[in-house]
Amino acid sequence: MNLRQIEVFHAVMTIGTASRAAEILRISQPAVSKAVQELERDIGFASSTASKDGVADGRRQPVFQGSGDLILRPHRFERGRGADSRLRFGGNPDRKSLRIKYECNAKGIKGFQHRHPDVAITFQARLSSEVKELVASGQFDVGLAADEIDLAGVEAHPFRNYRVAIAMPKGHPLEGREVIRPADLHGQAFIALAPEDTTRREAEAIFADHGIQPKVVLETPYSTTICSMVNAGLGCGMVNPLTALPYLNGNLSLRPFLPGISFRTLLLLPPNRRPSRVVSDFIEQLMRIALEIDGAVQT
Numbered sequence: 001m002n003l004r005q006i007e008v009f010h011a012v013m014t015i016g017t018a019s020r021a022a023e024i025l026r027i028s029q030p031a032v033s034k035a036v037q038e039l040e041r042d043i044g045f046a047s048s049t050a051s052k053d054g055v056a057d058g059r060r061q062p063v064f065q066g067s068g069d070l071i072l073r074p075h076r077f078e079r080g081r082g083a084d085s086r087l088r089f090g091g092n093p094d095r096k097s098l099r100i101k102y103e104c105n106a107k108g109i110k111g112f113q114h115r116h117p118d119v120a121i122t123f124q125a126r127l128s129s130e131v132k133e134l135v136a137s138g139q140f141d142v143g144l145a146a147d148e149i150d151l152a153g154v155e156a157h158p159f160r161n162y163r164v165a166i167a168m169p170k171g172h173p174l175e176g177r178e179v180i181r182p183a184d185l186h187g188q189a190f191i192a193l194a195p196e197d198t199t200r201r202e203a204e205a206i207f208a209d210h211g212i213q214p215k216v217v218l219e220t221p222y223s224t225t226i227c228s229m230v231n232a233g234l235g236c237g238m239v240n241p242l243t244a245l246p247y248l249n250g251n252l253s254l255r256p257f258l259p260g261i262s263f264r265t266l267l268l269l270p271p272n273r274r275p276s277r278v279v280s281d282f283i284e285q286l287m288r289i290a291l292e293i294d295g296a297v298q299t
Contacts, residue, residue, distance in 0.1 A: 008035035168236035189235030190214035
């Protein structure tokens with residue numbers, strides 16, 4: 001199971017057909033079908049039934065509920081289970097660090113399932129605020145979320161921090177610089193994160209201190225959208241370097257930004273409740289996979 005398979009499947013579920021998903025993702029319909037089939041093979045059973053345009057329609061099956069919910073449910077454990085026979089996990093798959101969340105989620109779930117084949121796993125892709133509320137209410141056992149959320153009602157722990165990089169189209173006037181500083185961005189066409197984003201607020205404070213004002217041409221809560229717009233030549237923007245990795249073979253270049261600010265991901269747990277053995281083991285698996293991904297990127 002990998003990032004691309006999940007990305008393709010999510011597109012199919014969100015858009016409704018493989019042909020339209022292929023158009024949006026700019027790949028062929030057979031490539032969409034192949035990615036879904038590989039996902040089915042990796043998780044060990046069919047996710048769905050065939051639809052009229054030749055790809056599985058996961059909305060028809062209980063294993064996929066809605067466009068963002070993935071339930072790995074071993075058939076022999078459909079009857080009632082205790083706390084140690086299920087895991088309910090939520091994450092925001094597409095804000096500041098799509099790659100770390102998708103790769104960590106996918107590899108963490110796969111490794112955990114290998115060690116705990118009898119545990120039913122529910123994964124839901126939600127906004128960070130929704131993940132927080134579901135963890136606070138006890139509907140999720142653990143969650144990953146961006147740090148702009150209100151932390152009342154949850155136990156929050158730092159998960160990963162990544163230094164901001166500036167993404168720009170290849171051939172951009174700033175591409176020749178080894179490091180991008182605030183003054184370099186003055187008047188530049190700039191694709192900004194959403195106003196409520198903590199990283200954007202930190203950047204705006206730095207810009208204000210230096211009397212700098214980039215020319216904001218687009219606002220989005222999604223780092224992947226920033227990367228796509230940079231790749232299309234719309235301007236430059238602040239991104240998590242992990243999110244930008246899949247775009248480096250295209251029209252996108254990355255440079256470090258100073259002074260350093262970071263994208264931060266939090267691990268959330270329900271308050272006043274000791275994690276079960278299953279939850280503790282899953283968190284350990286997530287941390288191990290995150291470290292592996294960090295090492296692979298640094299090398």
